[in-house]
Amino acid sequence: MNWFGFGFNAFGQIRANEKLTDGESAADANVTNPICIDILCRNLEEEPVQICQHSSHVDTRIRTSWSRRAALHSNRPSLAFPLVPGGYIASNPPFYRPLSPQLLAVSLALGTEHAVLLTASGDIYTWGSGSHGQLGHGDLSPQEEPRAMEALLGMPMSTVAAGGWHSVCTSAGGDLYVWGWNESGQLGLPSRALRGEQQKSQGTGGASTCKDQEEGSNEVFISIQAFPALVDVTQSCEVSKISCGSRHTAAVTSTGDLYTWGWGEYGQLGQGTVSSSDEPRRVEFFKDQGLRVVDVVCGPWNTFVSAIKKDPSLHPDTNILYPL
Numbered sequence: 001m002n003w004f005g006f007g008f009n010a011f012g013q014i015r016a017n018e019k020l021t022d023g024e025s026a027a028d029a030n031v032t033n034p035i036c037i038d039i040l041c042r043n044l045e046e047e048p049v050q051i052c053q054h055s056s057h058v059d060t061r062i063r064t065s066w067s068r069r070a071a072l073h074s075n076r077p078s079l080a081f082p083l084v085p086g087g088y089i090a091s092n093p094p095f096y097r098p099l100s101p102q103l104l105a106v107s108l109a110l111g112t113e114h115a116v117l118l119t120a121s122g123d124i125y126t127w128g129s130g131s132h133g134q135l136g137h138g139d140l141s142p143q144e145e146p147r148a149m150e151a152l153l154g155m156p157m158s159t160v161a162a163g164g165w166h167s168v169c170t171s172a173g174g175d176l177y178v179w180g181w182n183e184s185g186q187l188g189l190p191s192r193a194l195r196g197e198q199q200k201s202q203g204t205g206g207a208s209t210c211k212d213q214e215e216g217s218n219e220v221f222i223s224i225q226a227f228p229a230l231v232d233v234t235q236s237c238e239v240s241k242i243s244c245g246s247r248h249t250a251a252v253t254s255t256g257d258l259y260t261w262g263w264g265e266y267g268q269l270g271q272g273t274v275s276s277s278d279e280p281r282r283v284e285f286f287k288d289q290g291l292r293v294v295d296v297v298c299g300p301w302n303t304f305v306s307a308i309k310k311d312p313s314l315h316p317d318t319n320i321l322y323p324l
Contacts, residue, residue: 002306003036003305004035004037004307005031005037005302006032006034006268006303008030008299008302009031009302014035014037030267031302033272034286083106083108084096086099086101087099099117100146103119105119106118111163114126114129114165115162116167118157118159118169121156122157123148123152123156123157125148126147126149128143130142130143131165133180133225134167134181136149136227137149137150138151138226138227140224149228152169156171156172159242161244161249163247163262164181164244165180165181165247166179167179168242168249169242174237174254175230175238175239176188176233176251177231178228179227182223185263185278187225187262187278188279188280189231190222190278191223195221197276233280234280234282236255237253239251240254241294241295245300247263248262249262252294252295256286257287258270258283258305259280260283261278261279262276262277270283270303286307290310291307292311293306294307
């Protein structure tokens, strides 16, 4: 199993010895295509060692930092995690926050100003700031206590993730739901601001051209999505893993493909450019290299991906093992 990274690298988060020097800009440190990375593997008993390739039998999870190199951690159940018995850990006092025992929380995702909690029954609760619709309750009001997302009740969810001011989740059936801020297309919905920037970069008139296109195509642009919206990443398979950066989103499908969308100024979408996108796009690097993506973890402005060689005994198109 190999880990790959791309995106913001001004502090050497992806490649060592890549810190900016005087006169250089952040653009000089961008990693726009996935590269295999040498990273630290740590557990509670061993000293850190530099490694790149890992056994597929070792349970590891990458942990990211805004200004430090990524590190792998083994013995996952022993890691510090936001959820603790009876409550969760917050970054501001009081550091321990109790949760109702009726919630039976199994996962907690933390955004910049909000929290998204998944219960054992598949329900989702959110609280915190709602200024960008990131709570999914249909308004922009804050919530001091966990509140159930009524729009998703009755549809069991399996995973949750939170970006800076947006949230995503996947259903037990592999459907993807998104809500919150979409200024950079991080929800995978049409973004007026993003289309306007693209028009300006192409020298075609900026916002006025964007408006003309909107009137001609009747396309609806979304800046804030206060209710959960269903996004079709790909119609041929299900979404199995999700992760959010500050303003970008990444998803792994059941066929082992990686899709990214949102803000891409630092190359964090892995598309070989610094362009942003409000449409999910497959990262072709992994398919071209014969790799199957198994996990993705987003930092604020970068992305880390775990991938393995595709099994030749599996179907070449879907990489799904058919029964004999």
